[in-house]
Amino acid sequence: MNPIKKIKTIFREHSLKKDEESFQKEYYKNSVLSYPPRSLTLGISSACNNKCVFCAYHAEDAKNGKSNVQGLNYSISMENFKKIINICYRGRVPHVHICAPGEPFLHKNILEMIDYAIKIYGITSFQTNFHRAVFEKNNYYDEIIKRGRYVKYITTDVLSGDPDEHEALKKGSTYEDVFSTMEKISKHTNILFRVHLILTTYNYKHINNLIDDLHKRKINATLEIVNLHPHNFNQYTSNEAVYTSGNTDIEKALKEASELGKKKGIPVSVPQPFDSHKNPCGSFWTRLQTWPVAGNDPERYHENVIVGGCNAVVIGDLNTLGYFFDYENIMDLWNNEILVDIRKNLLNGVYPDKACVTCQSYMGS
Numbered sequence: 038m039n040p041i042k043k044i045k046t047i048f049r050e051h052s053l054k055k056d057e058e059s060f061q062k063e064y065y066k067n068s069v070l071s072y073p074p075r076s077l078t079l080g081i082s083s084a085c086n087n088k089c090v091f092c093a094y095h096a097e098d099a100k101n102g103k104s105n106v107q108g109l110n111y112s113i114s115m116e117n118f119k120k121i122i123n124i125c126y127r128g129r130v131p132h133v134h135i136c137a138p139g140e141p142f143l144h145k146n147i148l149e150m151i152d153y154a155i156k157i158y159g160i161t162s163f164q165t166n167f168h169r170a171v172f173e174k175n176n177y178y179d180e181i182i183k184r185g186r187y188v189k190y191i192t193t194d195v196l197s198g199d200p201d202e203h204e205a206l207k208k209g210s211t212y213e214d215v216f217s218t219m220e221k222i223s224k225h226t227n228i229l230f231r232v233h234l235i236l237t238t239y240n241y242k243h244i245n246n247l248i249d250d251l252h253k254r255k256i257n258a259t260l261e262i263v264n265l266h267p268h269n270f271n272q273y274t275s276n277e278a279v280y281t282s283g284n285t286d287i288e289k290a291l292k293e294a295s296e297l298g299k300k301k302g303i304p305v306s307v308p309q310p311f312d313s314h315k316n317p318c319g320s321f322w323t324r325l326q327t328w329p330v331a332g333n334d335p336e337r338y339h340e341n342v343i344v345g346g347c348n349a350v351v352i353g354d355l356n357t358l359g360y361f362f363d364y365e366n367i368m369d370l371w372n373n374e375i376l377v378d379i380r381k382n383l384l385n386g387v388y389p390d391k392a393c394v395t396c397q398s399y400m401g402s
């Protein structure tokens with residue numbers, strides 16, 4: 038490495054460490070923050086081959102005004118993708134995750150985007166559903182394997198260890214395709230697969246099978262079991278579908294899954310019951326996401342900023358925290374009037390939207 042580059046790298050690492058220390062000090066204490074967001078999830082396009090029953094963008098049941106994000110079409114250009122990555126890197130956002138309200142690998146520039154993120158950050162991560170037709174047509178298997186050293190992790194949904202149950206919830210996905218792709222990539226790389234299972238009363242019975250399958254197929258994976266955002270547009274997204282404290286069957290299933298995970302070398306993280314309200318909403322101190330919401334300028338869907346696809350966004354009125362390109366640097370966006378006001382209110386127990394009462398992180402009065 039040339040000496041100037043080396044000095045720059047040391048300086049950056051030092052600054053990143055300082056940012057992390059400031060985060061620890063200022064989290065849920067300050068409304069104006071001295072550190073940049075801990076991560077940005079970059080939503081690259083809306084097109085999808087799945088119609089997941091819980092998805093606020095693509096579920097059939099989310100139509101007819103039941104979700105503020107349903108059917109919003111857009112696709113980010115390579116130029117704008119690069120601009121966002123550059124602003125994040127310059128602003129010391131430690132990590133940018135490539136994701137989408139749709140399927141990232143349906144974007145024609147996905148490989149170019151992965152390569153650009155690697156060029157700037159040295160390493161990247163992305164989400165995909167491993168849709169077989171698209172992967173075969175473009176030989177994305179080998180393209181991912183080629184980039185294996187530079188891919189920190191891949192996130193993907195597997196909603197049950199029972200293929201039929203997975204396929205009924207993640208409509209358009211095939212359990213075997215997802216597993217055989219992870220298996221294939223694992224044979225040639227050390228990429229970590231962060232497998233997401235959205236927990237509901239409909240899909241907790243076969244988690245052990247999922248862990249066994251990951252182990253048997255030698256997939257380097259973690260299983261992240263997360264609570265559902267109950268958007269309430271069908272039975273699967275209803276308040277009755279979430280994991281609550283009285284549900285001893287789910288509690289038992291989660292305990293068994295954690296134990297089996299330990300035995301099989303697959304780390305498993307489990308959520309608290311939805312109604313335990315253990316932690317207040319910390320998203321406004323940690324992360325940003327580009328994702329379109331109804332009410333945004335359709336020309337600017339690709340640069341609309343939120344913190345995540347929570348109920349404040351999907352069924353409430355929180356449709357923007359600003360447009361990315363209105364700001365020259367990330368700190369101006371991160372400390373804009375909207376975000377600072379939200380943090381100030383949260384510090385007084387006042388949540389940003391009326392829909393926040395439906396969230397597990399609601400701890401307002």
Ligand SMILES: C[S@@+](CC[C@H](N)C(=O)[O-])C[C@H]1O[C@@H](n2cnc3c(N)ncnc32)[C@H](O)[C@@H]1O
Binds near residue numbers: 092139193233274
């Ligand atoms: C828009 S999605 C899907 C991206 C990609 N096409 C895929 O299938 O993996 C991004 C993430 O949001 C999660 N998600 C979507 N709806 C959700 C809900 N109602 N509750 C919790 N997580 C949800 C999904 O499980 C997924 O991990």
